Amino acid sequence: xxxxxxxxIILMMTLSVSCGLQGNKEGKxxxxxxxxDNAGGNVDRFPYPDIxxxxxxxxxxxxxxxxxxxDEFDFADTTLVNNRELIGKAFVNCISMLADETISTELVRxxxxxxxxxxxxxxxxxxxxxxMVDDLxxxxxxxxxxxxxxxxxxxxxxxxxxxxxxxxxxxKFRLDLMRRNSPGSIAADFRYRMPDGRARTLLGxxxxxxxxxxxxxxxxxxxxxxxxxxxxxxxxxxxAVAEGKLTVMAVYTEGNEEVWKRTCSSMPEGWIVGNDxxxxxxxxxxxxxxxxxxxxxxxxxKVILKDAPYAEVRRNLGF
Numbered sequence: 001x002x003x004x005x006x007x008x009i010i011l012m013m014t015l016s017v018s019c020g021l022q023g024n025k026e027g028k029x030x031x032x033x034x035x036x037d038n039a040g041g042n043v044d045r046f047p048y049p050d051i052x053x054x055x056x057x058x059x060x061x062x063x064x065x066x067x068x069x070x071d072e073f074d075f076a077d078t079t080l081v082n083n084r085e086l087i088g089k090a091f092v093n094c095i096s097m098l099a100d101e102t103i104s105t106e107l108v109r110x111x112x113x114x115x116x117x118x119x120x121x122x123x124x125x126x127x128x129x130x131x132m133v134d135d136l137x138x139x140x141x142x143x144x145x146x147x148x149x150x151x152x153x154x155x156x157x158x159x160x161x162x163x164x165x166x167x168x169x170x171x172k173f174r175l176d177l178m179r180r181n182s183p184g185s186i187a188a189d190f191r192y193r194m195p196d197g198r199a200r201t202l203l204g205x206x207x208x209x210x211x212x213x214x215x216x217x218x219x220x221x222x223x224x225x226x227x228x229x230x231x232x233x234x235x236x237x238x239x240a241v242a243e244g245k246l247t248v249m250a251v252y253t254e255g256n257e258e259v260w261k262r263t264c265s266s267m268p269e270g271w272i273v274g275n276d277x278x279x280x281x282x283x284x285x286x287x288x289x290x291x292x293x294x295x296x297x298x299x300x301x302k303v304i305l306k307d308a309p310y311a312e313v314r315r316n317l318g319f
Contacts, residue, residue: 046090047072062097066111069094070118075125082128091115091132092144099146112152120162130157138174140290140307147178154178177287187214187301188285192251192274195264202249205272207299209245213237213313214295216280216288218254219263224291227310232268236319241270246317248272253280253288 049068055061073090074080081087097103098111119129136142137150154175158168181187189203205212215231218224231237231248240246249272252260260275267273280286286293287307296305296313305316 046086063107066094066097066103066107067114069111070115073118075119075122075129078124081122081125084128084132087129088132088136091129091136095137095144095146095149098149108149109152109156112149112156116153116156116160120157120160126162138289151175151178173284177284181286181295181303181306183303183306185303187295187297187303189301190276190279190283190285192276194272194274200274203301205247205249207247207297209240209247210299211246211304211317212297212299212301213246213248213317214297215248215250215292216253216286216295217250217292218252219259219266220254220256221291227292230310234314234319236314236317238268238270240317240319241268249274251276251280253278255281 049065049071051061051064055064073087094111094115098108103111115129119125133150133153136144137146137153139145154171157163158171158175160168163171187202189201191199191201193199202214215228217228219228228250237246237248241248248268248270250267251274252263253276255278257275264273281288286295289307293307294305294310294313295303296308296316297303305313308316
């Protein structure tokens with residue numbers, strides 16, 4: 001992905017940008033995000049909106065900024081839109097503020113709407129910006145991945161009168177998939193086969209203790225190998241399984257029978273190992289964006305953690 005390849009290098013430097021959004025003596029917001037004009041060599045600065053002088057409290061000023069953040073950016077100017085460093089930094093600055101847990105749901109929606117309403121009017125900007133949002137907010141390998149903000153964005157774009165039904169259908173499918181297996185819900189059931197040929201369902205799987213660590217994996221994935229090895233070598237995890245405090249269930253989802261058979265023998269003793277026969281992917285039962293995908297469930301199969309990093313799983317288990 002061209003956008004993410006470029007931004008993954010430069011965007012880590014932009015999380016501090018919002019700290020530089022201070023008013024100057026004239027009550028205007030300083031232009032703290034700057035990027036070179038790739039086409040000409042001039043310097044383009046993101047045109048932050050002027051914050052009214054009457055808004056003196058930090059909360060009021062921040063709310064105004066988020067509701068008017070994109071007002072002065074000319075999405076009709078393809079040169080600006082194609083300056084991926086400039087627009088990328090500005091977008092990351094915006095979402096880093098929107099991701100603040102102290103921000104109200106209403107303000108988050110207003111901030112996303114301000115962006116969408118501005119960019120959707122212009123076909124080229126719409127194409128570039130929608131790809132950028134997908135790459136940044138929905139790529140679990142980037143530090144800006146944020147399902148909550150992405151869901152608000154999808155909901156807003158589904159209301160757009162600029163998208164055809166085919167495009168909206170794609171967005172709705174992704175939104176529905178994201179909403180499945182959310183924390184607090186019962187995990188979607190599926191059938192799987194164990195190495196000895198026996199078949200079970202997730203909901204029918206017995207659980208030792210009150211925790212089930214559900215691991216969707218692909219042994220041919222390099223990052224999968226690294227994380228799986230961490231889990232296999234984790235003495236705390238092994239002890240919890242051996243003492244009956246935790247059940248670990250590793251499910252192969254990719255459909256290659258030979259790979260599956262080779263994998264079974266390398267799994268730790270005490271783990272439940274299964275092959276779903278591609279039913280999860282074909283039925284879109286889980287949002288498996290990257291492997292491995294870890295879900296922590298309770299004994300009743302209620303989701304505690306969804307698609308969580310292993311470090312977060314360990315913290316929740318008290319390791």
